[in-house]
Amino acid sequence: MALDKPYKDIPGTVIFDAEQSxxxxxxxxxxxxxxxxxxxxxxxxxxRAYLDEWEMTEDQKQAVLDRDLNRxxxxxxxxxxxxxxxxxxxxxxxxxxxxMTGMSExxxxxxxxxxxxxxxxxxxxxxxxxx
Amino acid sequence: MALDKPYKDIPGTVIFDAEQSxxxxxxxxxxxxxxxxxxxxxxxxxxRAYLDEWEMTEDQKQAVLDRDLNRxxxxxxxxxxxxxxxxxxxxxxxxxxxxMTGMSExxxxxxxxxxxxxxxxxxxxxxxxxx
Amino acid sequence: MARIxxxxxxxHVPAIGAAMDHxxxxxxxxxxxxxxxxxxxxWLKDNTPDVIFLVYNDxxxxxxxxxIPTFAIGTAxxxxxxxxxxxxxxxxxxxxxxxFASHIAQSVIQDDFDLTIVNEMAVDHGxxxxxxxxxGKTDAWPCRVIPFAVNVVQxxxxxxxxxxxxxKAIRRAVERYDEPLNVQIWGTGGMSHQLQxxxxxxxxxxxxxxxLDRLIADPAGQADMPHIEYxxxxxxxxxxxxxxLIARGAMADANGGPAPHVAHRFYHVPASNTAVGHxxxxxxx
Amino acid sequence: MARIxxxxxxxHVPAIGAAMDHxxxxxxxxxxxxxxxxxxxxWLKDNTPDVIFLVYNDxxxxxxxxxIPTFAIGTAxxxxxxxxxxxxxxxxxxxxxxxFASHIAQSVIQDDFDLTIVNEMAVDHGxxxxxxxxxGKTDAWPCRVIPFAVNVVQxxxxxxxxxxxxxKAIRRAVERYDEPLNVQIWGTGGMSHQLQxxxxxxxxxxxxxxxLDRLIADPAGQADMPHIEYxxxxxxxxxxxxxxLIARGAMADANGGPAPHVAHRFYHVPASNTAVGHxxxxxxx
Ligand SMILES: [Fe+3]
Ligand SMILES: [Fe+3]
Numbered sequence: 001m002a003l004d005k006p007y008k009d010i011p012g013t014v015i016f017d018a019e020q021s022x023x024x025x026x027x028x029x030x031x032x033x034x035x036x037x038x039x040x041x042x043x044x045x046x047x048r049a050y051l052d053e054w055e056m057t058e059d060q061k062q063a064v065l066d067r068d069l070n071r072x073x074x075x076x077x078x079x080x081x082x083x084x085x086x087x088x089x090x091x092x093x094x095x096x097x098x099x100m101t102g103m104s105e106x107x108x109x110x111x112x113x114x115x116x117x118x119x120x121x122x123x124x125x126x127x128x129x130x131x
Numbered sequence: 132m133a134l135d136k137p138y139k140d141i142p143g144t145v146i147f148d149a150e151q152s153x154x155x156x157x158x159x160x161x162x163x164x165x166x167x168x169x170x171x172x173x174x175x176x177x178x179r180a181y182l183d184e185w186e187m188t189e190d191q192k193q194a195v196l197d198r199d200l201n202r203x204x205x206x207x208x209x210x211x212x213x214x215x216x217x218x219x220x221x222x223x224x225x226x227x228x229x230x231m232t233g234m235s236e237x238x239x240x241x242x243x244x245x246x247x248x249x250x251x252x253x254x255x256x257x258x259x260x261x262x
Numbered sequence: 263m264a265r266i267x268x269x270x271x272x273x274h275v276p277a278i279g280a281a282m283d284h285x286x287x288x289x290x291x292x293x294x295x296x297x298x299x300x301x302x303x304x305w306l307k308d309n310t311p312d313v314i315f316l317v318y319n320d321x322x323x324x325x326x327x328x329x330i331p332t333f334a335i336g337t338a339x340x341x342x343x344x345x346x347x348x349x350x351x352x353x354x355x356x357x358x359x360x361x362f363a364s365h366i367a368q369s370v371i372q373d374d375f376d377l378t379i380v381n382e383m384a385v386d387h388g389x390x391x392x393x394x395x396x397x398g399k400t401d402a403w404p405c406r407v408i409p410f411a412v413n414v415v416q417x418x419x420x421x422x423x424x425x426x427x428x429x430k431a432i433r434r435a436v437e438r439y440d441e442p443l444n445v446q447i448w449g450t451g452g453m454s455h456q457l458q459x460x461x462x463x464x465x466x467x468x469x470x471x472x473x474l475d476r477l478i479a480d481p482a483g484q485a486d487m488p489h490i491e492y493x494x495x496x497x498x499x500x501x502x503x504x505x506x507l508i509a510r511g512a513m514a515d516a517n518g519g520p521a522p523h524v525a526h527r528f529y530h531v532p533a534s535n536t537a538v539g540h541x542x543x544x545x546x547x
Numbered sequence: 548m549a550r551i552x553x554x555x556x557x558x559h560v561p562a563i564g565a566a567m568d569h570x571x572x573x574x575x576x577x578x579x580x581x582x583x584x585x586x587x588x589x590w591l592k593d594n595t596p597d598v599i600f601l602v603y604n605d606x607x608x609x610x611x612x613x614x615i616p617t618f619a620i621g622t623a624x625x626x627x628x629x630x631x632x633x634x635x636x637x638x639x640x641x642x643x644x645x646x647f648a649s650h651i652a653q654s655v656i657q658d659d660f661d662l663t664i665v666n667e668m669a670v671d672h673g674x675x676x677x678x679x680x681x682x683g684k685t686d687a688w689p690c691r692v693i694p695f696a697v698n699v700v701q702x703x704x705x706x707x708x709x710x711x712x713x714x715k716a717i718r719r720a721v722e723r724y725d726e727p728l729n730v731q732i733w734g735t736g737g738m739s740h741q742l743q744x745x746x747x748x749x750x751x752x753x754x755x756x757x758x759l760d761r762l763i764a765d766p767a768g769q770a771d772m773p774h775i776e777y778x779x780x781x782x783x784x785x786x787x788x789x790x791x792l793i794a795r796g797a798m799a800d801a802n803g804g805p806a807p808h809v810a811h812r813f814y815h816v817p818a819s820n821t822a823v824g825h826x827x828x829x830x831x832x
Contacts, residue, residue, distance in 0.1 A: 006490045007417075007489075007490055007493055007494075010461070010493060010494050010498075011460075011461060012459045012460035012461030012462075013456065013458070013459050013461050013493070013498050014458065014459055014498075015417055015493065015498060016415065016416055016417060017416070017417035017418070017653070018416070018417070018622065018649030018650075018652065018653060018664075019649070021327060021416050021649075022622075022645055022646070022649065025327055025666065028322070028326070028327050029326060029327060029328070031322070032322060032326045032327075034347055035323065035344075035345050035346065035347060036345070037345070037349070040347070069458070070459060070460070073458055073459060078322065078415060078416070079457045079458040079499075080321040080322040080415060081322045081326075083321075083322075083346075083347065083457075084322075084346070084347040086347075087346060087347025087348045088347060090348075092277060092280070092534065093275075093276055093277060093457060093534055093535060094277065094534045094535055096457075097456075097457045097458065097462040097463065097535045098462065098463070100458060100459055100460060100462050101460055101461075101462050101463060102460065108463060111463055112463055112465075112531075112532040112534070112535060113291075113532065115465060115467065115531055115532075116454075116463050116464060116465025116531060116532055116535075116537070117456075117461065117462075117463040117464045117465060118465075119464065119465075119466040119468075119469065119495060122461055122464060123494050123495070124494075137775045138702075138774075138775055138778055138779075141746070141778060141779050141783075142745075142746060143744045143745035143746030143747075144741065144743070144744050144746050144778070144783050145743065145744055145783075146702055146778065146783060147700065147701055147702060148368070148701070148702035148703070149337065149364030149365075149367065149368060149379075149701070149702070150364070152364075152612060152701050153337075153360055153361070153364065156381065156612055159607070159611070159612050160611060160612060160613070162607070163607060163611045163612075165632055166608065166629075166630050166631065166632060167630070168630070168634070171632070200743070201744060201745070204743055204744060209607065209700060209701070210742045210743040210784075211606040211607040211700060212607045212611075214606075214607075214631075214632065214742075215607075215631070215632040217632075218631065218632025218633045219632060221633075223562060223565070223819065224560075224561055224562060224742060224819055224820060225562065225819045225820055227742075228741075228742045228743065228747040228748065228820045229747065229748070231743060231744055231745060231747050232745055232746075232747050232748060233745065239748060242748055243748055243750075243816075243817040243819070243820060244576075244817065246750060246752065246816055246817075247739075247748050247749060247750025247816060247817055247820075247822070248741075248746065248747075248748040248749045248750060249750075250749065250750075250751040250753075250754065250780060253746055253749060254779050254780070255779075327666055328665070328666050328667040329614065329616075329619075329663060329664070329665050329666070329667070330663060330664040330665075331614075331616060331661075331663040332656060332661040332662055332663065333661045334614075367703075368702070368703050371617060371703045371705065372703050372706070374705075374706070374709050375661055376616075376617040376618045376660055376661035376662065376705065376709075377617055377661065378614060378615060378616040378617065378663050379614070379615040379701070380613070380614050380615075381612055381613050381614070382613040382614070416664070417653070418652075418653050418656045418657050420656065420659075420661065421657070421659070424659050424661075
């Protein structure tokens with residue numbers, strides 16, 4: 001019997017487990033490299049060339065170029081690692097998180113100020129499928 | 132009540148615990164640097180200059196220069212780390228271990244071939260103090 | 263002998279650090295948050311310990327995917343501040359306590375917790391934001407700090423029960439130490455938040471407050487809650503709350519002593535994407 | 548499901564690797580040692596598993612003092628050979644099994660063992676010498692290998708009991724895996740030896756053989772032996788023997804099944820500074 005993964009049944013959420021980690025290994029290690037100022041500068045100067053130094057899949061590179069964080073997460077990226085791409089451009093965690101929800105930056109900020117996304121209707125995948 | 136250290140009562144033996152590790156931190160990290168061929172070459176070319184690059188005590192540096200492994204161990208060195216000094220000179224583990232016993236290389240090798248150092252009389256420090 | 267006199271619990275949002283570092287803490291958005299720590303800053307001045315045992319998690323700064331320790335204890339003399347991508351925070355470096363930390367490591371490993379001992383480590387907002395919240399702007403932290411990092415980034419993370427039992431083992435270790443140190447243990451991270459995916463921005467005020475209630479009154483019961491409930495109810499990053507159970511397990515009542523005194527409790531939404539919770543529990547002396 | 552079919556135990560002296568690498572294995576000094584592995588090499592050809600779960604210790608090669616994990620599991624696809632100071636051994640790189648190793652890590656962590664997960668690691672003689680002894684000179688190891696490194700360098704090391712219980716948890720993890728893999732678990736290091744100080748060269752033939760007897764017949768009893776007895780009786784580096792208890796705990800009889808069959812037993816003094824012990828235990832199928 002394989003190990004249980006009950007967290008697959010949460011909508012709009014990818015849990016970073018060993019499977020995701022394996023898939024995203026070089027994507028995440030690329031992100032780590034952006035902790036050094038000189039690498040941030042090199043990345044910004046020529047993103048494609050910098051990405052080509054890493055053993056990432058073409059899909060992963062494109063998702064980074066597109067700043068499609070949801071796609072990055074699906075391809076094994078973890079948000080704490082991916083945050084370093086945003087940091088490189090001076091983006092805050094709120095801007096990054098908001099960008100994954102389909103909301104505008106302002107709407108997301110307003111939602112947070114009004115108490116955040118409610119839990120009702122957001123616990124199980126079947127609750128989202130109805131929508 | 133402090134933690135027990137029953138291993139202090141074994142003759143001719145230093146157990147590498149946190150206390151030793153703290154004392155020998157940079158001595159051991161210096162040894163680790165000898166895992167790279169280029170560092171081995173630099174060390175052999177000018178031992179003193181190479182040692183001066185590390186936050187070691189003067190006693191530790193002198194013990195390395197003297198190849199006094201017993202002293203190195205007393206000053207916090209661990210044998211697996213110290214072995215890299217011997218490896219740098221092409222010495223075997225047997226030559227290094229033997230050098231700490233006060234025996235000649237040949238006598239030590241002969242002792243090992245005849246079954247090694249016996250356990251009788253070598254269990255407790257008081258057994259050595261009688262000698 | 264050394265004694266654990268109190269435990270402190272607080273969220274550790276990076277934006278809180280940024281607000282302080284950029285002098286925005288008196289803007290209305292942030293003022294409401296910092297008001298909740300006014301009591302705490304005075305309390306810490308009045309109750310400065312010799313050592314803070316600070317349970318936190320690293321956010322892909324000290325640890326990448328090349329090596330992921332479940333529990334890592336810092337036994338270094340000091341710790342530099344990590345550059346998380348925005349440049350290092352302009353806060354003082356952290357002074358450790360090598361001797362005491364090594365003692366705790368030895369005791370806890372002999373109690374069957376399989377720690378990783380770390381001697382070179384930069385500390386990130388997970389550790390520095392709680393210090394900033396509790397100390398304000400400062401040129402030097404008020405005491406030595408032992409960083410204790412928990413993996414809550416890659417699954418599986420340690421269970422709530424494992425964390426709670428670890429807290430008990432830490433308490434035993436502290437009480438086996440000969441020096442008469444005043445020790446606080448801090449549990450950090452949480453509360454409800456989700457930083458990723460279309461569900462980002464999740465906040466669960468009711469659940470958070472139930473967690474605070476139960477952490478105070480029934481920590482052993484809280485320790486048995488499975489991970490899935492944290493993640494589903496408090497968001498993918500809400501799992502950080504298991505770290506609070508380590509601090510809670512080190513309190514007297516978890517070890518046969520009397521219940522703690524609730525010196526302070528605070529809850530606020532939002533700080534950036536996150537619900538901020540904060541507790542100070544004192545052991546009866 | 549996956550199954551543990553057998554366990555192998557062997558010492559791992561670096562000089563054994565050097566003797567093979569420099570073609571000295573037919574010199575009289577070494578021939579006596581390698582004779583004891585002739586059976587084993589044929590046995591491994593006849594009983595090649597899909598995966599070897601190889602419990603060993605690193606000797607200040609992959610891990611320095613900057614980070615010391617008590618238990619580290621390798622989940623990488625491959626592992627380069629360490630340069631221990633004499634240059635890397637001329638043996639093949641090691642192929643791992645990321646998926647299976649990650650499965651084991653998840654299961655064992657959820658069973659309350661606080662593993663460190665490692666994805667980038669060079670492997671030293673602790674891992675390659677057992678492979679060389681069992682496989683002879685080769686261009687490719689016969690199967691995938693999951694390296695499992697135990698801290699036996701800086702005290703405190705995990706207790707014998709902890710190691711034995713870990714073995715049981717590894718067995719449960721293997722049996723929870725859906726693929727029908729044939730798995731061996733190897734416990735390496737020891738036997739009596741001391742590499743440092745005026746007591747260097749210590750060998751305790753009687754104690755070693757009593758350890759082998761008891762490991763076969765009463766492993767649970769052996770698991771309760773305190774560290775101090777290993778160090779006093781079998782030398783400061785004899786403590787490596789606690790790793791054998793991890794492999795032993797993964798056998799059927801430790802988990803309510805039948806006793807193993809002793810396929811092979813060998814003991815020889817010396818290999819350089821060390822007493823060499825070797826066992827092959829098969830689980831009844
Ligand atoms: Fe966090
Ligand atoms: Fe060894």
